[in-house]
Amino acid sequence: MKKLSSPAKTHKISTLILTELEYCHVINKFTGQVNLIEGPYRRIKYLWWKKLYGTIREKIIIKEGQYATIINPHDSKKRIIKHGVREIRQGPCIFSLYPGEILEDGKIYNNYVLAHDRGLIIRCIQDYREDEIMHKAGDIWMRKGPMIYYPHIYTKIEKEIEAISLGAQDGLYIKNFNTGQVRLEKGPQTLMLTPFEELYYKHYSIAEQRALKILGVQIDASRAIPLKLETEEIAMINSGETQRVEIGPKMLLLEPFDRLKTLIISGKTPKMPNILTKWKIFLGPMFVSDQLCVRTKDNAELLIHLRYKTRFNIDPKNLKKIFAVEDFIGYATETMASIIRQEAAQHNFEEFHSKAAELIEPVLFKHDLTYFRFDENYFEIFGLDIKKILPQDAEIANQLNAAIKSNMDVYVNKIQQTAQLEAERQLVEGRIEIEDTKQALYEKELANFKFKEIGNAKIEAEASIERTRGEMESIQMRESIVNQGEELHLKNTLLLLESSTTEEYLRLQQVKSFQNVEKTVILPTDSKIFVPMGDINPYGQKKQTSMI
Known part of the structure; x- marks a missing residue:
């Protein structure tokens, strides 16, 4: 964008030479008329009654995608200047300013190329009709992209705006300056301010800035600060004349006129007031x-280092009561200190020093309770x-430390001796246990041996019984065979009796009677004789003879 100077002085000229991109204004000193001369132009000897009005200037070049506003434009048909009129000239083009024409603001502007997330706030400066819409002077409206926008002659661009993207945990304060209403817009979304809206910047008190840890930190106050409540954390929010209590876990975004209930509590050790500024309370349990x-x-003066275990035992129907005491830490520790000092004043140094916990706890936790409650x-x-x-x-502390060290040495020695005796006792018990285990093992082996012998005896007895049973069965079988033989003999005898005569039967009986008589036969040494060994057996079969 180039600023072009306006003519201010006249210069006498004898030679005038202009290039293609130059122009100038010449005034007639008799008539006062100013004319435009555009290059290329060359005149060696110029008329003495004409003078150069201003300086030689460059022509105005407007490129593609640019525009310029001309005030008092020249009407080429009527050859007059339209005073008080504005004209928009779009590129690409090149022109010279006629006498009386003014380049508004001395600048050439780029066209507005609007993406989908950009827009323009436009103000009407004179009544006009556009696309069957009547715009009145002073009207304000917005044009959104995507588009290429050229300003109208009767409009003025107030500002270019950009869409605002909000995340899931983001918030933005917006004020409507027509109605005065302020609202909180929560994400996730993308929004664009209307012509009657502007960002609202929330004010935080000094206590809130300390509680949120933003004191002295540059922040964007138009955006809501995400407040994170963890599990077992609680906060109070004042909304005008009303109050509400929020319990975590959750994420909070304050409304434009919400105020946090801040607590200024004691801190450090020993406890000192006005140390910490908190906007939320941890319900506990916690240590103080x-x-x-x-x-x-x-x-005697004693310095005691204490640690309390604390919590809030809340009533769901009356959560606001938790915030009734601003410095609840300081109030609790001062109360405890008063009770402990009162109890210490009733005992001597040695007793209180050695039995501090035994003396203090019954006083704090009275009536068989395991806690001390602040009803406030x-x-x-x-x-x-x-x-x-x-x-x-x-000095007393050093002596006490020495005594404690001596007592500790005695106590350590006692522990060592006890440990040594315990180790010896465990060693003896271990040996006894080993011997008992060996004895049990021997008894187990003996029992196993007895069980084995008894088992073998049972097996042998069962085997003997089986052998005896086999022998008996064999005897019975032989007896059965003998009986069957005798029975057969009797049957044969009966058959013989039935088939033979009485003489034959007698002869047979005689032969049987001689079977068992020993016979002696004397023979010479050189003789041979065949002796029948019984011709017929009792069963009627022949026997073989033997040779002697």
């Missing part, structure tokens, strides 16, 4: 450390741990 000085009955805000202390207790006086 403190350190306090007490004075005993014998006027449901805050409870249900555990106490005395981490360290030391005299305030350095």
